[in-house]
Amino acid sequence: MTEAYTSVGKSFQRIDGVDKVTGSAKFATDLSFANMLHARLLRSPHAHAVVRHIDTSDAEKLNGVKAFATIFEVPKVIQYWFFLRNEKKKQQMFLCDNIVRFIGDPILAIAATDQEILENALALVKVEYEPLKAIHDPLDALKETGVTIHKQGNIAFKVKKEFGNINAGFETADVIVENTYHTSKQKHASIEPIGTCVADFQSNGRLTLYSSTQLPHWSQHYLAEIHGLSLNAVRVIKPYTGGAFGGRCGLIHGLEAMCSVLSRKTLRPVKMSFSRTEDFSATESRHPMTIRMKTGATKEGILVANEVDILSDTGAYGTHYIGVIADCLSTGVGLYKIPHYSFQGTVVYTNKSMSGALRGYGNPQMNFAQESQMDIIAQKINLDPMEFRLKNYRPAGEMDPVLNGMILSNGLEECLKKGAASSGWKEKRVRPPGHGPLKKGIGLSIMLHGTGAARALPDPGSATIMIHSDGTACLMTAAADEGQGSRTVLAQVASQILGIDFKDIRVSDTDTDITPLDCGTHGSRQAYCGGLAVRDAAVQAREKILVHAGNILKTKSNQLRIESGIIFDAFNLDNKISMKDLMQKIQIQDMGICAQIIGSASGIAPAMPGYYGAVFAEVEVNIRTGEVKVLRLTSAYDVGKAINPELVRGQIVGGGVMGIGFALTEGLLLDKGHIVNPGFSDYRLLRACDVPPVIPIIVESNEPTGPFGAKGIGEGAMVNVASAVANAIYHAVGVRLTDLCMTSEKILGELQKH
């Protein structure tokens, strides 16, 4: 890119920065409305039970108790928006019955005038359960145990895909390694607990819902179905949100549906807000997986075959289980040129809290297994792990067999080389681990993640831009910003194209009433899919501006340029007008024009480009305690083009921290379906003092389909951290951990086996 940009590629301060530091940013929990009721859920103490009877008679007598809603009447949403595609599939989305399937599964919701009354009322509800045998182990779900979690059985989904001929592939292999990997039930652990909404159902039959969802438009769709309302009778507004990571990627179990039914019954605003314990024990988590992987390569280090068999545990209900397995497939197959690839996935129900979307969406699990395998093979054939990757990764120009499209940009080689240089890979790789109990090692891993979900999901982006008479602009977008900074990035795209100063672009609230269907935040899609929509809307607005400017400057609009708020004739630089003067003239001053400048664009992105990255983890293992300390993480990612480098670095550093957590400490622990660490005191999120230096390196491969060459980053930065850490531990102490998270206990166990 030789063009000098004024807004793209600049680390502008995020537009929500001032709001957040001054406290004027309103989060869902800050919302309060006149006449508002408060609601809470009564949750099942049983992992699996029939609810025979709910007796609310005592609770009803309490002054201030206003309404009840039970699972007998309010459906659960048990699929995601992919199932909105037609009427038949839609019916599979909703389940209304009298069975609870995990500890914490909602049974009823109560709305009351204050929290104390609510608590008293919940204590007065009598529920008659008929406990059922529960399944806790996903392997049991596959057996004929007589326990059926869902009518259609305990297998939620099965997929089998083969590329090439897997048996023939293994015949050409000189080295074959086969291992089984386990991954944990990681939680999103966002700063703001998952699960707050205010539902306001009015007597005119319209529902307004304030919810910290990643997918405002899909919440609108689900809720319209649940209430039998038209889409224009349901308005979803997303307030500021304190992190999401996939945890707000759909209708949060029991929240929006229950809350809006209570509001419908009372015609008052109703607020429901989950506690941290409820967030941890009853909202979605990462899918725990068991991944058996058999990988073959030639002695020259060329990968020839990979056989993958995944058992994924989606818990009691599953919204994202198909997509998560599909991402294991696409990211696993897409990353390496392996001619023979067999992929099998089985998703089962268990009586545990649900699994769902979590940053990486199947990829971190798959990557942990596959990148561990690669390290093992490289070691077997005595090849530097980096050289091994460079030999086998699938570069630009190759076809991706899963997505069935050509890879147009791939900066992986640059990621590896820059990451190696920055991390001191070569030197540290040959350095002895050290004397005494503290052993140092360095490991690497690579990754691919898709940007957005073009053609794999209904995945539209949309944007509208209007220019005011003072030359400032407003960008309307439903691109839900959960804290990642996407609204800032989108404003930069608009600013760049319109030649309007970045600070003069305001970005709207996220509100389904004012923006057409937009797929919100998922799949690392905002800079790319949102950016494309904003780009196109800005181009449309720009064209309209230039037509007016051409009339005023008496020149052809196609020879006009806009820079820093000045529209000028490229062939006669003195022939110019400021954007402000132009807008003033055409909107107000010349009463024969009074034209408005609006640009709007929407639709799906032309591709789902992969973004790539290499992580180099340097660790120190205490062989006496099994304790692992990550000393330094060097994370190099090809983001196509960093529209706001500082925000990209923020994503990389944040992903690194979450990745170390996934590697070493994070995971919900269950005892017969009971989550024993539902909060920050027991769920070991990395503390500030646990976080090593994370060195972010940005590589720009210029994705041709992207806005200014950009593609994704959000999820990717955590995907391959655990595998890099596992590979580093092996390098330090020679033990191979295959079970996440890699606690001191497990490491010590492995060390003692040696």
Place this chain on the structure above:
Amino acid sequence: MTEAYTSVGKSFQRIDGVDKVTGSAKFATDLSFANMLHARLLRSPHAHAVVRHIDTSDAEKLNGVKAFATIFEVPKVIQYWFFLRNEKKKQQMFLCDNIVRFIGDPILAIAATDQEILENALALVKVEYEPLKAIHDPLDALKETGVTIHKQGNIAFKVKKEFGNINAGFETADVIVENTYHTSKQKHASIEPIGTCVADFQSNGRLTLYSSTQLPHWSQHYLAEIHGLSLNAVRVIKPYTGGAFGGRCGLIHGLEAMCSVLSRKTLRPVKMSFSRTEDFSATESRHPMTIRMKTGATKEGILVANEVDILSDTGAYGTHYIGVIADCLSTGVGLYKIPHYSFQGTVVYTNKSMSGALRGYGNPQMNFAQESQMDIIAQKINLDPMEFRLKNYRPAGEMDPVLNGMILSNGLEECLKKGAASSGWKEKRVRPPGHGPLKKGIGLSIMLHGTGAARALPDPGSATIMIHSDGTACLMTAAADEGQGSRTVLAQVASQILGIDFKDIRVSDTDTDITPLDCGTHGSRQAYCGGLAVRDAAVQAREKILVHAGNILKTKSNQLRIESGIIFDAFNLDNKISMKDLMQKIQIQDMGICAQIIGSASGIAPAMPGYYGAVFAEVEVNIRTGEVKVLRLTSAYDVGKAINPELVRGQIVGGGVMGIGFALTEGLLLDKGHIVNPGFSDYRLLRACDVPPVIPIIVESNEPTGPFGAKGIGEGAMVNVASAVANAIYHAVGVRLTDLCMTSEKILGELQKH
């Protein structure tokens, strides 16, 4: 119009009906926000004074008092949006000084935590005034009295226009009549008092203002100037509003500016709400005018000359004084083919509460004078007043000399004929007035009023329509609905063009953040200007729909039709798809499309078409008491096309009632600048029992530039009521009242002169 419409021309229930009857409609006074402060104004007890010093020290000590704003720092807005046109004119809009110019002129505003503290604080403020001599009579403003209300003098505006040659005109006249007319200081008297807003200035530098303004975008503009903010930092949201009639047509004196400054100082939401007394004594009223008119006609009843000299009293400040005088000119000259017309207008300042925009905008005053003159002349030459009008009115096909455009539609003849038939004009005109003290009479008058203000003001309309995946739609418009029902009408236009059921069109809130510059509610413009924008936006959306439908139905999109939600091939009726199925398919189902349907349009209307009307008033005058009872009003108006006939009838009936008030009872009474009837107990608004049957007759002339042929109605229906009543009184008892309002006292006085 032979086409059968499904939505246009139907009296659908208004879309805000349910909200209003169930109480879910939120008016400005209903708004309450967390942490909100309340504010009130301290107002001048002097009609004219210098404010030497304001001592707030005692008030500051009160617990709960949070901020002060004085006229020393907060500018008054003393022009209207016409002055936004360039930087020089803009500077004339704002005045910041230490002079108060009428009793009730604000001096300072206080914000406090509750109303009681506020009241105590106001009582503790000490103001040092230097009283100045005041001008109460507009004639004094013309004299050299040494009193100067504004720096530039006491004459706010002067205009002189001549068409033809006035002296030559009078030379050809056989009959000349000359009279002087006076009109009252009528008040809007809307159900919701004028003057409530909540300003919310946030620490991020953005101001959100909830205000029941007719012109949300112009409030946005004024406030941006006052606060030195960019337009995209000021958001104006208009809640439901209980009537406006022009009284909310601009920045309400002392309200939005003061309130937003208090919010800026405290960074808390601040609510200010005028009492009814404040509304009546310190917000704008109709301009009282003295109109000298000399009219000449031939003995055959052909008008040849009219000379008009108006003295208009704009009070202490004047926002709309130029436009109001301009409307006297255009409506007076436009209505009749008078070859020689001389028009002179002078607007003066006096130390009274301001005059401003009020339904009719100068036309009711002018019409009262001119239509009285016409009656007098018709009588002099012994011609039926209706015949006289039919001979002289300016029909379609003629050029309008003021607007300099051809009249494309004029249904006045039909109005006269239908009105005459319905009212029993012919019979009642020759019926003796009756024996005893009660004398009956019938009078008529006609009118012309312009629709909108194309090319005379910056007058853009705008609309955006988006279609949801279930085939319902959302219409975004800033067309401020003050209760007239314009949002309903605009939804009907969208429904008609898109073939989407009326109830499936939702209309957005009025919010400057989501809609481009729109001129709001003024000049009877919404059905016409708003309707044109909605029509164009809907046509654009429709074209996009038909392209997709053509692809799916494998036919040319230009042979497709939409009716009742079904898109079909006009040449193969079985080849069809429902709007719902189409939208579902292109938005969600076919993941390779995911298209959105958005249409947006904006700009000015191509014309400012006149709408016409004839009113027949039947009265009964008690010659002993002077009391006048209107027995029946027959009001026939040519609205081009009634998009919602019931709403048009509502406007006609409401206008009739307001017109009778203007004729007989309404007017602020002043004693040395002090308004002595600032409320409903003393200001005589018509009570339900005073209201006669008002018979609305709709005439449709099909204005070719209008949406489905529509033009305006809102203001017109009150314009010519007073003149019709005056003419009826003359018919009943032979006395000619030239002074509004025509109280029993004045009538008795005239009767006694006889």
